[in-house]
Structures are given as structure tokens and as C-alpha cells.
Amino acid sequence: MTGDTLQIFSEFLGTMILVLLGDGVVAAVSLKKSKAEGAGWVAIALGWGAAVTIGVYVAGSMGPAHINPAVTLAMAIIGNFEWALVIPFILAQTAGAFVGAGLVWLTYLPHFKETKDEASILGIFATGPAIRHTVSNIISEIIGTFVLVFALMMFGKNIFADGLNPLVVGILVLSIGLSLGGATGYAINPARDLGPRLAHQFLPIPNKGASDWAYSWIPVAAPMVGGVIAAVLYLVIT
Template sequence: MTGTTLTLFSEFLGTMFLILLGNGVVASVSLKKSKAEGAGWVAITMGWGAAVALAVYVSGFMGPAHLNPAVTLGFAIIGDLEWAMVIPFILAQVAGGVMGAVLVWLTYLAHYKETTDQGAILGTFATGAEIRDNTANVLSEVIGTFVLVFALMMFGQNSFTEGLNPLVVGLLILSIGLSLGGSTGYAINPARDLGPRIAHQLLPIAHKGDSKWEYAWIPIVAPMIGAALAALLYMVIL
């Protein structure tokens, strides 16, 4: 592979692993007759933290391992990524999100057949607000993504033992999930929501309901706003 192709593949592969392991823990907790059924929010946030760390380990040697359009936008704003690469990165990330969601569905195929709660099924693919309020939901996603992107940028100002950085990023995701995720499920990543939501729309999932596209703009737009604000603050400070 050429350098650019390998980098884009790393974004696809890393995002696929991210969604497979992240949405996988949601499916494990939410679907009927799973061994982890009912394990709760702490299990989900811990699973997502581990998913991010492992996805970065899998893909980081091939590229920057953004795995998130909001992160890509933020680093483009501060000059750490060529603007010409932003759209290709995002397309690779969304495609990885779709593939990861398909793999979750295949992994838990029998459990989807046993689950009739349409909201629980959609929750194994995409995010949603516990209290639907557009202003509050946007603010929640903006704040969560601001914390994510600003922290990632500031991590670059620190020296970590070689190989430790992905674990620190995973800890960041765990912290955001535990502290800020209770409102909207902390998408903080447009590809994390859009890719799996596309998969939910297209797959022949047993007992599935509506894909809730009327909400889908929030986990796309709000994280991009949060990332831009984080980048602007970073440039002011440094």
C-alpha cells in the first residue's frame, strides 16, 4: 500500500475495531440472554474505554489513529493534518463504523432474535438522549467532545512511556463516559453514531424499529462544534 492508502486503511480498520468492541459491550449488556445482560452503565463505559485503547493500538502504527471525524477536524484546524485529507479520513471512519456494526450484529445474531425492545436494539448501534431536548443534547455532546479533543491535544504536550499513550486515551474515554455520558450516551464521534446507524437502517435485524434519523444530526454536528472550540482554545494557549 502507498502511504496515503495505508493511512486511510488504518482509519477504517481502527474505527471498525472501535465499533466492534464498543458497540459489542452495549450489545452484551442490552440484548436478551447474553451472559452480560443487565451489567449496567459502568460495564459499558469500561468496555468503551478499552475499545478505544485497543483500536488505537491496532491502527496507530499505520497512521494518526483519529478514528473520529471530530478529532480529524480539530487536528486539521491546528495544522496537524492537511485539509485535503479531512474528507477521505471521515469517509474511511464512517465506513469502518458501518463494518464494525455489521460484525456486532453477526456476533449477537441469536440474541437480536430474542430481543424485542426496539430502543435497546437501536442502542447497540447508535446513541440517543435519555431526555430529548435539542439544546441540552447538543450542549452535552459539545462539552463531551471538547473535553476529548482538547485533552488529546494537550496529551501531545506531555511525554509518555513508549506504548502508554493509547491506554491514557482509553482512560480519557472512560472518564468522559462515567462523568458526562449519562445524558446522550456520549457519541463524541460522528462516525461512531452515523456508521452504525446506517448499518441499523440497512441490516435485516430481527424486531428492529425506526433508526431515529430525526436525532442523528446531533451526534454529527455537535461533536464537530466541540472539536472546533477545543482547537481554537488550544491555539490561543499555545
């Protein structure tokens, strides 16, 4: 593979691993007759933090390991990434998220048949608000993504031991999940929500309901806004 192709593939692979492990922990907690059924929000937040860490380790061996369109856009704005690769990265991330969600479906295939709650099934694949309030939901996703992207940029101002950076990123996502995630389920990543929501729409998942496309634009648009705000602040203070 050429350098650019390898980087694009790394985003696909890293995001696939991210969603496989992240949506996987939600499936483990939510689906009937799973050994982890009912483990709760803390287990989900820990699982997502670990998923991000592993995804970054995987993608980081071949590329910048954004695994998030909001991060890709923000890095281009501050001059740390080529604009020509922004769209290919976002497409690769979304495709990787779709495949990762499909692997979760295959992993827990018989459990979907045992689970009748449509909301729980959708929640494995896509985020949704605890209280549906458009303005508040948008603000929540903007704030969460701002914290994610701005902290990632500031991490670049620090020196970490070799190989430690992905672990710190995972701790960051864990912190966001525990502190800010209760309002909307903290998508903070357009690909992480859109790819699996598409999987929910098209895969023959037993007992699934609607994919809630009326809400779907919020976890796509709001994280991009949060990333842009983080990038602008970074440029102002550095």
C-alpha cells in the same frame, strides 16, 4: 499501499475495531440471553474505554489513529494534519464504523431474535438522549467532545512512556463516559454514531424499529462543533 492509502486504511480498520468492541459491549449488556445481560452502565463505559484503547493501538501502527472525524478536523485546524486527507479520513472512519456494527450484528445474531425492545436494539448501534431536549443534547455532546479533543491535544504536550498513549486515551474516554455520558450516551464521534445507525437502518435485524433519524444530526454536528472549539482554544493558549 502508498503512505496516504495506508493511513486511510488504518482509520477504517481502527474505527471498525472501535465500534466492534464498543457496540459489542452494549449488545452484551442489552440483548436477551447474553451472558452479560444487565451488567449496566459501568460495564458499558469500561468497554468503550477499552475499545478506544485497542482501536488506537491498531490504527496507530499505520497512521495518526484519529478514528474520529471531530479529531481529524481539529488536528487539521491546528496544523497537525493535511487538509487534503480530512474527507478521505472521515469517509474511512464512517465506513469502518458501519462494518464494525455489522460484525456486532453477526456476533449476536440469535440474541436479536430473543430481544423485543426496539429501543434497546437501536441503542446498540446509535446513541440517544436520556431526556430528549435538543439544546441540552447539543450542549452535552459539544462539552463531551471538547473535553476529548482538547485533552488529546494537551496529551501532546506531555511525554509518555513508549506505547502508553493509547491506554491514556482509553482512560480519557472512560472518564467522559462515566462523568458526562449519562445525558446522551456520549457519541463524541460522528462516525461512531452515523456508521452504525446506517447499519441499523439497512441490516435485516430482527425486532428493530426506526433508526431515529430525527435525532441523528446531533451526534454528528455537535461533536464537530466541540472539536472546533477545542482546536481554537488550543491555538489561543499555545
